[in-house]
Amino acid sequence: MDISSSTVSQTLPLLKGKHILITGTTGFVGKVMLEKIMRTVPDIGGVYLVIRGNKKHANAGSRFANEIATSSVFEHLKLNSPDYFNDFCDNRVHCISGEISEPQFGLSRSEFRALGGKIDAIVNCAASVNFREELDRALAINTHSLRNIVELSDIAGNIPVIQVSTCYVNGFNKGPIHETVVKPTRGELTQHKSGYFEVCSLIQELELKIADVHSQYQGKELKSQLIDLGIREANALGWNDTYTFTKWLGEQILLKSLRGYSLTLLRPSIVESTLNEPSPGWIEGVKVADAILLAYAKEKVSFFPGKRSGVIDVIPADLVANSILLSLAEQFKAPGNHHVYQCCSGGANPLTLGTFIDHLMAEAKENHGAYDKLFSRRPRKPFIAVNKRLFNAITLCMSFVLLMASQTLGKLGWKRSLKARRNLDAAISLSTIFSFYTEPEYIFRNDKLINLAKRMGPADQALFPVDARAINWEHYLRKVHMPGLNCYALKGKSQTATNRKIVATSQKQAA
Numbered sequence: 149m150d151i152s153s154s155t156v157s158q159t160l161p162l163l164k165g166k167h168i169l170i171t172g173t174t175g176f177v178g179k180v181m182l183e184k185i186m187r188t189v190p191d192i193g194g195v196y197l198v199i200r201g202n203k204k205h206a207n208a209g210s211r212f213a214n215e216i217a218t219s220s221v222f223e224h225l226k227l228n229s230p231d232y233f234n235d236f237c238d239n240r241v242h243c244i245s246g247e248i249s250e251p252q253f254g255l256s257r258s259e260f261r262a263l264g265g266k267i268d269a270i271v272n273c274a275a276s277v278n279f280r281e282e283l284d285r286a287l288a289i290n291t292h293s294l295r296n297i298v299e300l301s302d303i304a305g306n307i308p309v310i311q312v313s314t315c316y317v318n319g320f321n322k323g324p325i326h327e328t329v330v331k332p333t334r335g336e337l338t339q340h341k342s343g344y345f346e347v348c349s350l351i352q353e354l355e356l357k358i359a360d361v362h363s364q365y366q367g368k369e370l371k372s373q374l375i376d377l378g379i380r381e382a383n384a385l386g387w388n389d390t391y392t393f394t395k396w397l398g399e400q401i402l403l404k405s406l407r408g409y410s411l412t413l414l415r416p417s418i419v420e421s422t423l424n425e426p427s428p429g430w431i432e433g434v435k436v437a438d439a440i441l442l443a444y445a446k447e448k449v450s451f452f453p454g455k456r457s458g459v460i461d462v463i464p465a466d467l468v469a470n471s472i473l474l475s476l477a478e479q480f481k482a483p484g485n486h487h488v489y490q491c492c493s494g495g496a497n498p499l500t501l502g503t504f505i506d507h508l509m510a511e512a513k514e515n516h517g518a519y520d521k522l523f524s525r526r527p528r529k530p531f532i533a534v535n536k537r538l539f540n541a542i543t544l545c546m547s548f549v550l551l552m553a554s555q556t557l558g559k560l561g562w563k564r565s566l567k568a569r570r571n572l573d574a575a576i577s578l579s580t581i582f583s584f585y586t587e588p589e590y591i592f593r594n595d596k597l598i599n600l601a602k603r604m605g606p607a608d609q610a611l612f613p614v615d616a617r618a619i620n621w622e623h624y625l626r627k628v629h630m631p632g633l634n635c636y637a638l639k640g641k642s643q644t645a646t647n648r649k650i651v652a653t654s655q656k657q658a659a
């Protein structure tokens with residue numbers, strides 16, 4: 149059969165009756181993926197959700213009921229198919245209380261084995277996405293936990309593993325970045341002939357350094373030293389931060405341990421609000437670009453290090469969920485292979501930082517009143533991207549001037565810190581975390597992902613779109629993302645009417 153001319157979905161029958169273990173469903177990407185499965189793959193066998201207890205909800209079932217099932221991501225499904233939604237939750241959602249960074253997820257040997265006997269594939273979405281996480285914590289969740297995933301896949305009979313990674317495992321590599329195993333730009337790690345890098349002794353060295361820090365410091369100082377250690381080690385080997393470094397290490401563990409078995413490394417770029425599904429603009433949490441936008445909207449930051457001509461790679465979360473499901477279906481179709489896919493926009497539909505800023509600024513100027521959680525008034529200053537050297541020079545001068553001012557005011561009895569000082573600190577702190585991402589010197593390519601979508605055929609391209617060329621950036625940023633950020637992530641005033649308008653516009657655009 150000529151697959152590319154297939155007019156029926158290949159993905160749906162491949163996922164039919166399958167039981168998928170998913171981690172990270174209390175998070176942003178995990179929720180969007182779970183909703184898509186529930187809504188679009190009605191014949192799925194079931195989902196096993198590994199969730200750890202937290203302060204409010206001690207076990208996975210309680211967290212599912214209170215943090216996942218109640219999420220606005222399911223509004224559409226609950227509205228249109230309330231019985232189906234409840235039935236799915238009751239009969240096909242299986243909650244497992246587990247901490248995936250602990251051996252066997254913290255389950256007993258028999259529980260872990262029993263879990264392995266029930267599942268057909270693993271989608272690992274859990275991670276610490278804190279760029280400046282303490283090194284030991286980041287290693288535990290982003291690297292060591294992959295050994296537990298491998299063990300479970302082994303018990304289950306070498307079932308497919310889809311690892312949700314990140315395009316930024318590419319570290320300091322520059323230029324066009326393809327969907328392959330990433331070679332570090334620094335250090336001298338040995339590459340095995342089958343592609344992965346040997347990282348065991350590097351991880352042992354990191355553990356020794358961590359133990360050394362633990363032996364010397366306590367409390368806040370310990371935390372700060374572990375953060376610094378992570379950044380130092382990441383930089384020394386070619387990554388900007390601890391998050392991306394430990395995610396890369398995790399990829400190597402999987403590539404090595406799952407040689408000859410089914411593994412897909414699925415790397416999204418910066419995941420932002422959904423383009424269309426389940427509703428345009430759905431988003432949870434404030435990360436990367438949105439943290440800077442929020443600081444600007446709150447008049448804390450009006451200039452930032454950035455390269456206006458650089459391609460800032462943003463990808464809507466529904467396209468990420470679709471990529472995960474397509475690559476999962478592919479693994480059921482032809483098991484035993486390794487694939488690397490980048491779910492990104494830079495290569496196919498580049499959005500420069502300059503254009504990104506201009507669209508957001510235009511929306512802020514024209515419609516600031518619609519964003520109660522973002523803007524309290526029309527922005528008075530433009531947002532300016534300057535190069536890092538200039539940013540550092542300006543902040544240094546401003547720091548000096550503000551120090552003088554606060555000393556003088558201190559002598560006059562003024563005790564509070566100056567607002568300008570607080571704003572400057574906010575800008576410096578955001579720049580320390582995010583400036584690597586706003587001065588991009590790389591362009592992520594997704595040719596393999598697009599070919600996968602082509603191979604799956606037109607029906608799957610319509611059901612599970614992954615192609616960023618469908619995005620009209622002006623419309624997306626101004627009429628989808630900003631309203632979504634205000635309404636869903638920041639829980640702003642109900643934008644039901646606005647959302648209805650958005651849906652209508654998006655549908656018109658799609659047609």
Ligand SMILES: NC(=O)c1ccc[n+]([C@@H]2O[C@H](COP(=O)([O-])OP(=O)(O)OC[C@H]3O[C@@H](n4cnc5c(N)ncnc54)[C@H](OP(=O)(O)O)[C@@H]3O)[C@@H](O)[C@H]2O)c1
Pocket residue numbers: 171172173174175176177178198199200202246247248249272273274275276277289312313314315395415416417418419420433435
């Ligand atoms: N968001 C992005 O822009 C982006 C970009 C590229 C790649 N990614 C990748 O996409 C995936 C999901 O990211 P996200 O944005 O959805 O992150 P998120 O909202 O922070 O969610 C992270 C998820 O991981 C879970 N988790 C963390 N540590 C855990 C542990 N020790 N045991 C069990 N679960 C744990 C969290 O559970 P708790 O609720 O218990 O903390 C949460 O469900 C990650 O693998 C990330 O690397 C994200």
